[in-house]
Amino acid sequence: MRTAKRSLLPGMLTTILCAALLSGCVSRLLTSPPPTTYDLPGVESAPAVKGRTSSQVLVPEPFALQTLASQRIVVTRGPLVAYYPNAQYPDTLPRLVQSRIIQAFEKSKGVRAIGRPGEGLSIDYQLLTNIRTFAFDVTPAGRFAEIEIFAQVMNDRTGKVVEAKLFKASVPVAEDTAPAAVTGLNAALDQVLVEMVAWAVPRL
Structure with a gap:
């Protein structure tokens, strides 16, 4: 026992x-404490466009590699990819960028209708996007908010790509902090969205 x-x-x-x-x-x-949430408000004023199209446009969720397809804020230092601790976006980056693209086109009033899958559009074109870079980049030359988004206008009835273009923006950032990085990324995103709307509307 x-x-x-x-x-x-x-x-x-x-x-x-x-x-x-x-x-x-x-x-x-x-x-x-929960992570601090930082938003990307997108363009404040309507991007300038030439004319207006009667097309209805679908914007699927952008493609992004797994390192970018989350709520975390990416920081690159040479080959090293990291994230800001205790900081996040309000949604995954692809869904957030999708929302800001749609908002930019809506503010431009350059298209008849634009929206996400499942919103009942009679689709004429799709705007397909690929987020290739969306990061705060720390280099020996300085700190920069870097964005690259590849966009394609596809005719939904034929499945053929009408035209494609890579949009890039680089904005200097003074501090290595999450608030400063997000401010720079939002400024870079504004540049990309304004250029994307002006380029896409005449092709729709």
């Missing part, structure tokens, strides 16, 4: 220790 009690003791101690450790981890998770 004594032998049985002795053999149970180490197991009981291990269970108690694991429970205590787990309790501490849960406590830290519950008391840790």
Whole structure:
């Protein structure tokens, strides 16, 4: 009987220790502040466009590699890809960029209708986009908000790409902080969206 009690003791101690450790981890998770959320408001004023098209345009969610397809804010330092701790976007980057593209076209009043899949559009064209770069880049020459988005206008009835273009923007950033990085990224996104709207509307 004594032998049985002795053999149970180490197991009981291990269970108690694991429970205590787990309790501490849960406590830290519950008391840790949530990440600070930084938005990308997009263009404030209507991008200038020539004319107006009667086409209805679908904007699917942009494609992005896994490093960009999250709510985290990407920081690149040479070949190293990292993220700002305790900072995030309000949604995954592809969905956020999709929303800002649609808003930019709506503000331009250059298209008859534009929206996401499932919104009941009678689609004439699709605007397909690929987020290739969307990061705060720290280099020996300085700090920059870097954005590259490849866009294609596709005729929805024929499935053929009408035209394609790579849009790029680089904005200097003074500080290596999440607020400064997001401010720079929003300024770079504004440039890209204004150019994209002006380029796309005459082709729709």
